[in-house]
Amino acid sequence: MNKQETAGFYNLSWIQRIGFGSGDLAQNLIYQTISMYLLIFYTNVYGLDPAAAAFMFLVVRLVDVVWDPVVGTFVDKHNPRLGKYRAYLVLGGIPLTGFAIMCFWNGMSGSLLYAYITYVGMSMCYTLINVPYGALNASLTRDTNEITVLTSVRMFMANIGGLAVAYGIPKIVSMLTKDGQVNSPEAADAWFTTMLIYALIGMALLIFCFSQCHERVVMDSKETENVSVSDLYKEFLRNRPLRILAFFFITAFAMMAVGNSAGSYYMIYNVHGTSDDMAIFMALGSVPAFIFMPMVPMIKRMVGKRGMFFIFLSVAIIGMAMLYAISMIPALKDQIWLVYVAQFIKSTGVIVATGYMWALVPEVISYGEYTTGRRISGIVNALTGIFYKAGMALGGVVPGVVLCLVNFDKDNATTQSPLAEQGILWLVAVIPAILLVLAMYIISKYELSDEVIDKINKEIEARNE
Numbered sequence: 431m432n433k434q435e436t437a438g439f440y441n442l443s444w445i446q447r448i449g450f451g452s453g454d455l456a457q458n459l460i461y462q463t464i465s466m467y468l469l470i471f472y473t474n475v476y477g478l479d480p481a482a483a484a485f486m487f488l489v490v491r492l493v494d495v496v497w498d499p500v501v502g503t504f505v506d507k508h509n510p511r512l513g514k515y516r517a518y519l520v521l522g523g524i525p526l527t528g529f530a531i532m533c534f535w536n537g538m539s540g541s542l543l544y545a546y547i548t549y550v551g552m553s554m555c556y557t558l559i560n561v562p563y564g565a566l567n568a569s570l571t572r573d574t575n576e577i578t579v580l581t582s583v584r585m586f587m588a589n590i591g592g593l594a595v596a597y598g599i600p601k602i603v604s605m606l607t608k609d610g611q612v613n614s615p616e617a618a619d620a621w622f623t624t625m626l627i628y629a630l631i632g633m634a635l636l637i638f639c640f641s642q643c644h645e646r647v648v649m650d651s652k653e654t655e656n657v658s659v660s661d662l663y664k665e666f667l668r669n670r671p672l673r674i675l676a677f678f679f680i681t682a683f684a685m686m687a688v689g690n691s692a693g694s695y696y697m698i699y700n701v702h703g704t705s706d707d708m709a710i711f712m713a714l715g716s717v718p719a720f721i722f723m724p725m726v727p728m729i730k731r732m733v734g735k736r737g738m739f740f741i742f743l744s745v746a747i748i749g750m751a752m753l754y755a756i757s758m759i760p761a762l763k764d765q766i767w768l769v770y771v772a773q774f775i776k777s778t779g780v781i782v783a784t785g786y787m788w789a790l791v792p793e794v795i796s797y798g799e800y801t802t803g804r805r806i807s808g809i810v811n812a813l814t815g816i817f818y819k820a821g822m823a824l825g826g827v828v829p830g831v832v833l834c835l836v837n838f839d840k841d842n843a844t845t846q847s848p849l850a851e852q853g854i855l856w857l858v859a860v861i862p863a864i865l866l867v868l869a870m871y872i873i874s875k876y877e878l879s880d881e882v883i884d885k886i887n888k889e890i891e892a893r894n895e
Contacts (some may be wrong), residue, residue, distance in 0.1 A: 440571040449642020451587035456635035458591025484830020492821030502527035502812020515562040522558030534625040536618035564811035568792035585785035587721030596712030604705035685865035692857035749776025818881015
């Protein structure tokens with residue numbers, strides 16, 4: 431190992447990079463299924479009222495606001511024998527698998543209490559994995575170029591999970607039902623079986639991630655023994671780059687969650703597509719990752735971090751505008767290939783911008799360590815987790831509220847009123863575009879360039895020596 435590596439700027443092997451990325455692949459197989467399809471399962475299969483489902487999504491996120499900092503503090507204060515961060519991939523992965531499967535069980539059909547218990551349990555277990563996993567990359571190396579590569583691999587694999595969920599879920603559910611219809615109570619067993627398959631594969635991938643990640647940039651127990659929940663609020667107030675990133679998270683994830691939740695409704699009721707059409711449309715939400723995520727390090731070198739965000743967020747807005755125009759112009763409405771093109775353009779912008787933002791988390795962790803002397807990765811990831819969950823809450827609440835306001839008929843499996851179709855279109859295109867404009871403004875305030883963060887990391891290592 432050379433002197434540069436000894437100082438914390440470690441280079442990782444490809445198997446280690448892939449191993450780390452498999453953790454996000456696993457989480458996406460489980461949580462993306464929840465994000466994309468749980469609402470339509472609840473309303474059309476399980477039998478919940480859209481307003482009740484929307485309120486439940488809000489309550490679960492409020493629970494997360496309390497639970498996330500507790501997990502972040504616990505992770506920073508403790509050093510499990512299996513690893514400070516990686517241990518939770520297994521400890522949280524087992525119950526997460528169980529709760530995710532139970533979320534799609536229809537044995538308690540229509541029971542709001544059962545839905546609350548299983549969804550809250552799933553969300554709490556997800557946090558128990560996601561917060562320490564978010565801190566894991568910052569514990570592998572300080573090298574910004576390695577972090578960029580690591581993030582690109584992570585997001586590439588995360589989008590493999592997204593593609594498997596977006597395309598595979600409706601295909602498998604349709605295949606397992608007698609009439610091929612995925613949005614009716616008769617599809618209940620098919621949804622349960624499909625979630626069972628995806629959750630078990632996810633658990634196996636979490637174990638693989640655990641086996642390949644070796645933490646080498648962590649504070650010792652003496653330096654973190656006094657970490658408390660109050661540090662979360664202190665860090666938020668004194669760490670300006672963290673505040674900017676946190677607000678970017680909430681707008682970005684709100685945008686993604688709203689669009690993802692509404693995508694299946696859009697293809698069924700606005701486009702009147704088949705389950706195959708829905709699978710293609712949802713899959714196009716992940717396909718651009720395989721083209722553009724490997725190019726992220728090069729693009730970042732050419733235009734810089736902020737320039738890359740501006741370019742790809744603008745591309746996403748263009749795609750959303752196209753989706754809206756196609757649905758509003760009668761001559762284009764029946765051209766489903768145009769819908770696919772618009773979805774591909776929109777997804778290209780969303781994937782690159784929201785994928786790269788995870789590379790900024792280790793930067794704000796290092797900035798906090800530079801200014802305070804403590805590397806409280808769990809606390810920082812708990813903060814970003816709160817805003818990430820807040821964005822996801824909007825993604826769950828807003829579609830349910832809008833569907834309620836436009837009198838969505840959950841008992842009609844094929845058609846809706848013009849008002850309901852317009853509401854669904856707003857969820858797919860207009861509301862996400864508004865959120866992206868806000869996200870562009872927020873990220874314009876981020877000031878940690880590669881040169882600045884490299885200087886900070888080198889000064890931290892020199893100080894530690």
